[in-house]
Amino acid sequence: MIPLIPNFSQFELSPTLAANEQAAILRAAGKKVIHMGFGQSPFPVPQRLQKALKDNVIQKSYLATAGLEELREVTLDYYQRLVGYAPNDYDVLIAPGSKLILYALQMAIAGDLLMPVPAWVSYEPQSAMLGRKISKVYARFVEDGYVLTPQDMKDAIKAARDNGQDPRKIILNYPSNPTGLSITHKNLEEIADICREEGIFIISDEIYGQVTYDAEYRSIASVAPDITAITTGLSKHLSLGGWRVGVGLIPKQVKGLFPLLNNIASETWSSVAAPIQYAAIEAFKGHADIEDHIKACTDIHYHLNQYVANSLRDLGLYVPPPQAAFYNYPDFAPFKAQLNAKGVYTSQDLTDRLLSDVGVLTLPGIAFGADPETLTLRVSANDYDGEAALEAYLSGQNLDMLFIEKYAPHIYEAPSRYKTFLFE
Ligand SMILES: Cc1ncc(COP(=O)(O)O)c(C=O)c1O
Known part of the structure; x- marks a missing residue:
């Protein structure tokens, strides 16, 4: 028998990808599934980027590990305009997806x-693969969102140290997957202050x-560029997850970090596919057509995600108004007693029953670190033909209820399935 690592069973297929495979299997078996489990934005590749990729199909050499020089330069400028750091604050690392930069x-x-x-x-799985420990800090649920309070953060750091851990980094994700919520400037400043005091890298x-629906780019790097690395890429605002372009902005003040990451890259992924890197340059030049495309896609996300949030709130669930992306994170706590009576005790039970009873695929809160009995779900609003929806919007269709019914029929139908699940 060939031995595997002892704790391999904790490494499962990433839940979002697993949900996608499950939806495909059910649909192939003829089931009508509303797929609210995947985080893939459905819009098409902008013409300019299609052309750039075609023009560069002949690029075939390995490129520098950190990325193509011109791509790194335009990326640094692009995010400088959004975040407001000084150009000398950061080095740029291009990788096949931000997931690998996070790792x-x-x-x-x-x-x-x-x-x-x-x-x-x-x-969490990445941390486990590296043999590190994690300590959780639970964001508090308030009326319009989830908030990471300074006191909870300090308490969590102290508790971790008392337990013999050495917390030295925090991962902040805003706007957030799964909540669709951001973090206020004030809260980012508070978090940055604690990280600085406690020697924690961000x-x-x-x-x-x-x-973001208010088109405001928020980054903690605007107040703490010396201790913050930013990870981003083309996957979400340009719906280009399959292009695998991740961007790491690495603070120069943390001596040795950029060369170390570059070495890790050189021993693992080597470099991102050359034609993709050449094409990606056009995504970061600030072309008006690309920026308009991002805005139009975000308008549609806003419309559909608001519809889902409002409909679920009308049913009686706790759902903070989403501020960004294509996710909601409803809490079914008000229905706890009814759900328990149906045999639903955990978020995993809830996900399973929503799928088996009414054909709606979601992801359980437990996949996002919540306690098993917390009845939260991540609900995404991406199950529609993005090309048709975008074309309709650009040709003047109003973003109203008819739009949802016509161009996103699964999203339109979803609330009635939740209603059936909760009340029938
Ligand atoms: C919060 C968050 N971070 C990072 C990623 C990774 O994106 P990519 O590797 O495509 O850049 C995702 C993708 O779903 C995500 O939702």
């Missing part, structure tokens, strides 16, 4: 991880930074 950062920064909850699904996952 490399977790590897490169010594010590354990402080993880605000709810948190994106991959932070990994700022800003992959949804340009899918």
Whole structure:
């Protein structure tokens, strides 16, 4: 028998990808599934980027590990305009997706991880793969969102140290997957102050930074560029997850960090596919057509996500008004007694029953670090034909209820399925 690592059973297929495979299997078997489990924005590749990729199909050489020089330069400028750092604050690392930069950062920064909850699904498994420990800090549910209070953060750091851990990094994700919520400037400042006092490095996952409904780009790097790495990329605001372009902005003041990441990259992924890197340059030049495309896609996300949030709130669930991206994180606590009576005790039970009873696929709160009995779900609003929806919007269709009915029929139908599940 060939031996595997002893704790391999804790590494499962990442829940979002697993949900996608499950939806495909059910649909192939003829089931009508509303897929609210996947985090993929459905819009098409902008013409300019299609052309740039075609023009560069002949590029075939390995590129520099950190990325193509011109791509790194335009990226640094682009995010400088959004975040407001000084150009000399950061080095740029291009990788096949920000997921790998997050992994490399977790590897490169010594010590354990402080993880605000709810948190994106991959932070904890990545930390476990690296043999590090995590301590959770639960964000508090308030009327219009989830808030990471300074006191809870300090308490979590102290508790971790009392337990013999060495928390030296935090991953902040705002706008957040799973909540669709951001963090206020004031709260970011408070968090930055604590991190500075406690010697904690900030990994700022800003992959949804340009899918905000108020079009304001928020970054903790605007107040703490010396201790913050930013991770972002093309996957969300340009719906280009399959292109695998991740961007790491690495603070120069943390001596040795950029060369270390570059070495990790050189021993693992080597470099991102050359044609993709050449094409990606056009995504960061600030072209008006690309920026308009991002705005139009965000308008549609806003319309659909608001509809889902409002409808679920009308049914009696706790749902803070989403501020960004394409996610809601409803809490079914008001229905706890009814759900328990149906045999639903955990978020996993809830996910399973929503799928088996009414054909709605979601992800359970437990995948985002919540306690098993917390009845939260991540509900995404991406199950529609993005090309048709975008074309209709650009040709003047109003973003109203008819739009949802016509261009996103699964999203339109979803609330009635939740209603059936809760009340029938
Ligand atoms: C919060 C968050 N961070 C990071 C990623 C990774 O994105 P990518 O590796 O495509 O850049 C995702 C993708 O779903 C995400 O939701």
